[in-house]
Amino acid sequence: MPVTIQGLTPRSTELELEGFTASQANAIRRTLLSDVPKLAIEDVEFHLGPIRDEASGKDYDSSTSMFDEAVALRLGLLPIPTDLSQFRRKSECSCGGAGCPHCQVMFSIDKKGPCTVYAKDVVPLGDASLAILEPDVPIVRLGARQALLAYATAVVGTAREHAKWQVAQGVGLSPRPHVKIQRKEGCSDACLKRTAASCPVNILEFSAGRLSVTDETKCIDCGACVETCEHGSIRIEPDSERFFLKFETDGSLSAREALRFALKDLRRRCEELREVVQAIP
Numbered sequence: 001m002p003v004t005i006q007g008l009t010p011r012s013t014e015l016e017l018e019g020f021t022a023s024q025a026n027a028i029r030r031t032l033l034s035d036v037p038k039l040a041i042e043d044v045e046f047h048l049g050p051i052r053d054e055a056s057g058k059d060y061d062s063s064t065s066m067f068d069e070a071v072a073l074r075l076g077l078l079p080i081p082t083d084l085s086q087f088r089r090k091s092e093c094s095c096g097g098a099g100c101p102h103c104q105v106m107f108s109i110d111k112k113g114p115c116t117v118y119a120k121d122v123v124p125l126g127d128a129s130l131a132i133l134e135p136d137v138p139i140v141r142l143g144a145r146q147a148l149l150a151y152a153t154a155v156v157g158t159a160r161e162h163a164k165w166q167v168a169q170g171v172g173l174s175p176r177p178h179v180k181i182q183r184k185e186g187c188s189d190a191c192l193k194r195t196a197a198s199c200p201v202n203i204l205e206f207s208a209g210r211l212s213v214t215d216e217t218k219c220i221d222c223g224a225c226v227e228t229c230e231h232g233s234i235r236i237e238p239d240s241e242r243f244f245l246k247f248e249t250d251g252s253l254s255a256r257e258a259l260r261f262a263l264k265d266l267r268r269r270c271e272e273l274r275e276v277v278q279a280i281p
């Protein structure tokens, strides 16, 4: 099953899969969407009551313009860099779920208004490499005499539980378009020339009385050529064994790590299924 990497950046990738069935390719897509784990903030403890600034002696009210629940939801969506060799789910941790440096990360927020609280104000306690990846995401605005003092706990989870644990975003799977050209009766050179010129990505060429495709991989399946030739000399059909898979991540894991985990996880589950089936007498 040849796989061609057509693009790879730390946060995105584009692959061409060959020799896959639609269901195999879709299994990879679904695993990427739902089963790749990462850290996300799950619990937030807000300080209640007045907050005194020792330096200035001023008193602040521990309230914001938003409900605590809404602030907590926003905190949950912040991307935290996740090293899967270091972190695991609480349920699988040797601490028995009590919480330890291998299954949870603590963050603190201590801001006094008037100001805007940003993601960079959510500071990891201890390891600075766990700082939020998008520091300029605004979370809440504090008015004069308003303050936010909170502690947040991030744990490992997957998007099966909540979308905040979704690593891969915009996972797109599409069959590779296959351009079929067969000159039909009554189709003139002028018609084929027009057809070639109608292609927005310029992959059709008309020369020596023949219409040909220069680079099928660049076809965007827009159908402009099919509409232009009224004789039906050109058709675009989805290839049933070749697929384009592309996705990006929120940065918590790189595109390479997310894909690697998804493929390993898929393999593990297939192995488990095989063992169960083999055990049937």
Ligand SMILES: [Zn+2]
Pocket: 090, 093, 094, 095, 096, 097, 098, 099, 100, 101, 102, 103, 104
């Ligand atoms: Zn633990």
